[in-house]
Amino acid sequence: MRVHLCVVGRLRTGPERELLDDYLRRFDRGGRSLSLGPVTVHEVEDRKGGGMAAEAALLQKVIPTGALICALDERGPVMSSPEFADRVAGWRDSGTSDLAFVIGGADGIDPSLREQAQSTLSFGKMVWPHMLVRVMLAEQLYRAASILAGSPYHRV
Template structure:
């Protein structure tokens, strides 16, 4: 299976880059992984709701341009389904068995995702009602995808 992460903004901190590289290396046993970073828009302090919507739409357009036809899209959204690790593994396995060959996970920028991106999503996933920095969310997501593959393969993994 091919898994693509489409994310908004660049990773600046080396420790996040190192963690992402580590999970990408571990995942290479199980799937083909691509990470696509689209440019984020600068949000001025005190931006109006209209400006924030415009920013999300610009970032959303960049995200949508990177989704290939036929991809199964999972948007990380605070109002998405909350799953435990075994349930996520089951979803990934089910999607693969049902013929999905391309999973696309989307992590938005600091303002979240545009309505257009959310409406393109085939599934919305939430890791928590809490907000996380999008750089850290990449690491958490990759770790959970790795954990999912370990579970699917019946391999041991820390609980």
Template sequence: MKITILAVGKVKEKFYSQAAAEYIKRLSRYCRLDVIEVADEKTPDGASDTVNRKIKDKEGERLLSHIKDGMYVIALAIEGRQRSSEELADRLAELGLRGDSSLVFVIGGSLGLSESVMARADESLSFSRMTFPHQLMRVILLEQVYRGFRIMHGEPYHK
């Protein structure tokens, strides 16, 4: 299985980078993993809804340019479906069995994902109704994908 993490913005804090690198290393025994970062737009304080939409649209265009036909796209969004770790493992296994072997998880910037990215997504996934910094969300996603593979392979994992 090939998994791509497609994210707006770079991970700037060293501790997030180190955590992400550790999970990327651990995942290498289960799947091929790519992390693609696209540039984020500066969001002025007190920006209008129109300005915010334009920012999300620009970021969305950058994200969509990396999504190819045949890729199964899972958008991370607060309004997405919440799953337990076991349910995520089952979903990853199900997608692999039915031939969706190129998965893309999309993480938006500080304003979220554009309507065009959400329209392209095959499904959306929520880790919580809470908002997380997108840099931290990358680490959480990597950890949960790793946990999912451990569960799929019947290997122990921390509960």
């Protein structure tokens, strides 16, 4: 199952980029034998200042046709890492070929795009910077692959 991070904004060089790249490399390496990955990051930028609606239109263009959409949204369910791993495995096992995680900009995801999502996910009641959410999601993808592979990375 191919994984896509469809995100608003460009992540520049720095510690967040290094962490993101590291976790995505780990996920690609570990996920391959589990039929997970590769991960592709699709960054969009609304240079005209059209707000959430314009961001949603740009995101729509990079979400692969037929992909299962999971929107990262503070209103979504909070899951444990094992629950997230089970969810990812369930999508894979049900024949999902493309999984698109959508991360909006500073104002979140436009309601029209959020309504199209088959699933939502929250990293808690706190609001996180959208650039940091990428790193957190990449780490959780790597952790999910590790859990599914039975590796000792995840400790209860």
